[in-house]
Amino acid sequence: MTEKIKNISANEFEEEVLKSGSVVVDFYSTECPPCEALASKYDALSEVYGNDIKFIKIFRQENKELALSLGVTSSPTLLFYKDGKLVGNRLTGGIKRSEIMKNLDLLIPEEKVVSLKKSFKKSETNCDVLILGGGPAGLTSGIYSAQAKLNTIIVDKDLPGGQVKVTHMVWNYPGYSEPISGYMLMHHMAEQAKGAGVNFRSAVDVTGIDLVNKTIEIDSVETIHAKKIILATGSSPKQIGVKGEVEYKGQGISYCATCDAKFYEGKHVVVIGGGNSAIEETLFITKFASKVTIVHQFDKLQANKVAQEKAFANSKIKFMFEHEPREFVKNGSTVNQVIVEDLKTHEYKTIECDGVFIFAGMKPNLDDIDNRLTLDNWGYVNVDANMKTNIDDVFAVGDLARKQYRQITTAVSDGTIAAITISKELEA
Numbered sequence: 001m002t003e004k005i006k007n008i009s010a011n012e013f014e015e016e017v018l019k020s021g022s023v024v025v026d027f028y029s030t031e032c033p034p035c036e037a038l039a040s041k042y043d044a045l046s047e048v049y050g051n052d053i054k055f056i057k058i059f060r061q062e063n064k065e066l067a068l069s070l071g072v073t074s075s076p077t078l079l080f081y082k083d084g085k086l087v088g089n090r091l092t093g094g095i096k097r098s099e100i101m102k103n104l105d106l107l108i109p110e111e112k113v114v115s116l117k118k119s120f121k122k123s124e125t126n127c128d129v130l131i132l133g134g135g136p137a138g139l140t141s142g143i144y145s146a147q148a149k150l151n152t153i154i155v156d157k158d159l160p161g162g163q164v165k166v167t168h169m170v171w172n173y174p175g176y177s178e179p180i181s182g183y184m185l186m187h188h189m190a191e192q193a194k195g196a197g198v199n200f201r202s203a204v205d206v207t208g209i210d211l212v213n214k215t216i217e218i219d220s221v222e223t224i225h226a227k228k229i230i231l232a233t234g235s236s237p238k239q240i241g242v243k244g245e246v247e248y249k250g251q252g253i254s255y256c257a258t259c260d261a262k263f264y265e266g267k268h269v270v271v272i273g274g275g276n277s278a279i280e281e282t283l284f285i286t287k288f289a290s291k292v293t294i295v296h297q298f299d300k301l302q303a304n305k306v307a308q309e310k311a312f313a314n315s316k317i318k319f320m321f322e323h324e325p326r327e328f329v330k331n332g333s334t335v336n337q338v339i340v341e342d343l344k345t346h347e348y349k350t351i352e353c354d355g356v357f358i359f360a361g362m363k364p365n366l367d368d369i370d371n372r373l374t375l376d377n378w379g380y381v382n383v384d385a386n387m388k389t390n391i392d393d394v395f396a397v398g399d400l401a402r403k404q405y406r407q408i409t410t411a412v413s414d415g416t417i418a419a420i421t422i423s424k425e426l427e428a
Contacts, residue, residue: 001005001051002043002047004046004047004050004051004055005043005046005050005055005056005057006055006057007057007058007059008056008057008058008303008385009058009059009062009063010058010063010065010066010256013058013066014166014217016054016056017054017056017080017081018084018368019084019398020054020081021054021082021083021226021334022053022054022079022081022082022107022108022354023053023054023056023080023081023082023107024053024054024055024056024079024080024081024100024103024104024107024273025057025058025079025080025081026038026042026055026056026057026076026077026078027056027060027063027067027072027075027076027079028056028057028058028059028060028075028076029059029061029075029076029371030059030061031075032075033159033160033187033190033202034075034076034093034094034095034159034203035075035076037094037095037159037200037202038076038078038242041095041096041100041219042055042057042100043296044097044105044221045097045100045101048116048119048120049055049104049108049116050063050111051107052107052108052116053104053107054361058312059065060075060077061111061248064101066107070115070200071090074091074092074093075092076092076095077090077091077092078090078091078092078095078100078108080103080104080107081107081108084106085098085266087103087106087107087208088102088103088107088135089102089103089105091103093159093281094158094159094202094203095203096203096204096205096219097204097205097219097221097407098205098219102118102253110350111313112285120220120221121221122220122221122223123221123222123223123373123382124222124223125153125223125224125225126151126224126225126226127151127152127153127154127199127223127224127225127226128150128151128152128226128227128228128422128426129141129142129143129144129145129150129151129153129226129227129228129230129419129422130152130153130155130216130224130226130228130229130230130422131152131153131154131155131229131230131232131399132155132156132209132216132229132230132231132232132233132369133154133156133162133231133232133233133234133365133400134154134155134156134158134159134160134161134162134190134200134202134232135160135161135162135163135164135186135232135234135398135399135411136162136164136186136189136391136398136408136411136412136415137232137234137399137400137411137412137414137415138154138156138160138162138192138230138232138397138398139154139160139186139189139191139192139415140306140411140412140414140415140416140419141230141232141415141416141418142154142193142196142198142395142415142419143189143192143193143196143198143419143421144219144415144416144419144420144423145198145423146196146197146198147197148419148423150366150422150423150426151199151234152198152202153198153199153200153201153224153226154193154199154200154202155200155201155204155216155218155224156194156200156201156203156204157203157204157205157206158202159185159202159203160186160189160190160193160200160362161182161186161187161189161190162186162201162234162272162398163234163235163236163324163362163399164182164185164186165182165183165186165187166182166183166256166258166259166282167181167182167258167280168181168182168257168258168280168281168283168284169181169280169284170185170408171280171306172183172407172409173408173409173411174231174357178194180259185408191283193415198247198287200323201218201222201224204218204219204220205218205219206219206368207219208223209368209369209370210370211229211370211371211372211373211391211394212370212372212391214226214227214228214229214393214394216229227393227426228393228394228395228422228423228425228426229393229394229395230387230394230395230396230397230415230418230419231369231381231389231395231396231397231400232365232396232398232400233364233365233369233400234364234365234398234399234404235277235330235362235363235364235365235399235406236315236362236363236365236382237255237256237358237359237360237361237362237363238360238361238362238363239301239358239360240272240325240360242325242327242328243326243327243328244327244328244329244330244335245328245358246333246407247330248328248334250331250411251330251333251334251335252330252334252335252336252354252355252356253328253335253355253356253358254355254356254357254358255357255359256280257263257282257284257285257357258281258284261281261284261285261287261288261289261357262288263355264285264288264289264345264354264355265288266288266289266290266294267287267288267289267290267291267353267354267355268289268290268291268292268318268352268353268354269291269292269293269353269354269355269356269361270291270292270293270294270295270338270351270353270355270356270357271285271292271293271294271295271356271357271358272295272296272305272325272358272360273294273296273357273358273359273360273361274294274296274297274298274300274301274302274303274359275296275301275302275359276301276303276362277359278296278300278303278359279294279296279301279303279307279308279310279357280303280307280319281313281357282294282358283307283312283314284313285357286316286317289316290316291316291318292316292317292318293317293318293319293320293351293353294304294311294317294318294319294320294425295320295324295325295338295340295351296319296320296321296322297322297323297324297343298321299321299322299324300321302325308351315412321345322342322344323340323341323342323343323349324340324341324343325339325340325341326339326340326341326348327339328356328401329350334355335353335355335356336352336353337350337351337352337353338350338351338353338355338356339351342424348404351402360385362399363379364379364380364399365383365400366379366381366398366400370391372390372391373390373394373396374389374390380400380401380402380403381396381399381400381401381402383396383401383402385392385417386417386418386421387401387414387418387421395404397411397414397415397416397417397418398415399411401414
């Protein structure tokens with residue numbers, strides 16, 4: 001922690017924050033990966049903005065009453081004050097440097113903002129292996145690379161864990177006789193990677209990528225040079241292109257049951273899809289919703305048999321096979337109707353509901369990544385048996401890579417293969 005940051009307790013809050021002009025407050029906790037990811041950014045920005053803005057840290061566990069009175073229920077949470085009043089956005093979770101700066105800039109005059117931006121110092125870092133993405137494939141690559149004594153950095157636009165960290169339960173990962181939450185599985189992997197010596201750049205903006213020259217720029221302030229790069233950026237939920245989907249995202253349209261199911265206590269939810277994610281996430285949604293209607297284009301589910309059996313046995317779940325959504329309708333503050341088409345009769349029907357979850361597969365995360373990569377017909381990166389791409393010293397692993405099956409276990413396998421291949425090549 002720099003000298004520009006002051007750690008205070010609740011009894012100092014009024015004097016240090018409410019009566020102190022421009023202030024940013026970080027409510028943090030111990031054993032908190034998002035807090036660790038924030039710490040270096042908070043330190044660095046305090047050196048730039050610290051003469052004009054007071055940087056405060058408050059240990060949330062020891063100041064619970066104050067935190068709750070301010071509506072702070074998770075760590076880290078950043079609050080921004082000007083003359084005793086909250087301004088800007090409340091930031092929490094995986095907080096990016098750009099988000100912090102946007103709010104800090106609200107606390108000082110515009111001309112000062114321009115002046116401070118000119119004072120930013122850029123840095124350069126060298127490493128053996130740079131891994132872009134911190135899901136199962138990226139973390140496994142990191143573990144193997146670091147254990148081989150290679151200087152390894154994982155860069156992630158989010159916090160480590162990928163899609164798995166927002167998966168309710170993982171039922172089939174080897175080594176666990178009972179289901180484990182996706183969040184905890186990824187927490188264990190990330191901690192193992194840290195213990196092996198992996199360095200992390202988490203919740204960052206990737207502002208430049210040059211795969212040929214093996215460099216990645218993050219937050220416009222640090223350029224990382226690597227001998228080898230592993231792409232492990234995974235995939236994201238695929239949109240289905242139905243009217244109202246984009247317009248009402250976050251207003252009754254969701255792609256994450258773990259994130260949003262709790263908002264549908266005692267309500268009727270429509271789920272679009274019939275694969276593993278759709279059915280497994282539906283089972284989680286039934287912990288809250290009183291009724292779930294699954295709309296699926298085929299005449300049977302594609303999910304694994306265990307999930308199917310649980311779904312068919314759940315009295316809260318109803319099925320509409322051979323139907324497809326044609327429009328999401330919002331009357332008021334949230335989506336409350338889904339118009340579907342019967343694919344056999346072509347009849348249109350209206351489902352009254354309180355919200356919609358869409359699980360229609362995934363798409364590879366290749367935005368802003370070198371378009372010289374060779375892709376297959378579905379947009380996934382072509383790789384050889386050692387996970388090498390067509391660009392020298394660049395590998396692709398996990399859901400990003402062309403393969404028949406995409407599971408946590410296959411992602412872990414990809415990461416292992418790439419890291420061992422790199423280790424042997426750098427030893428040669």
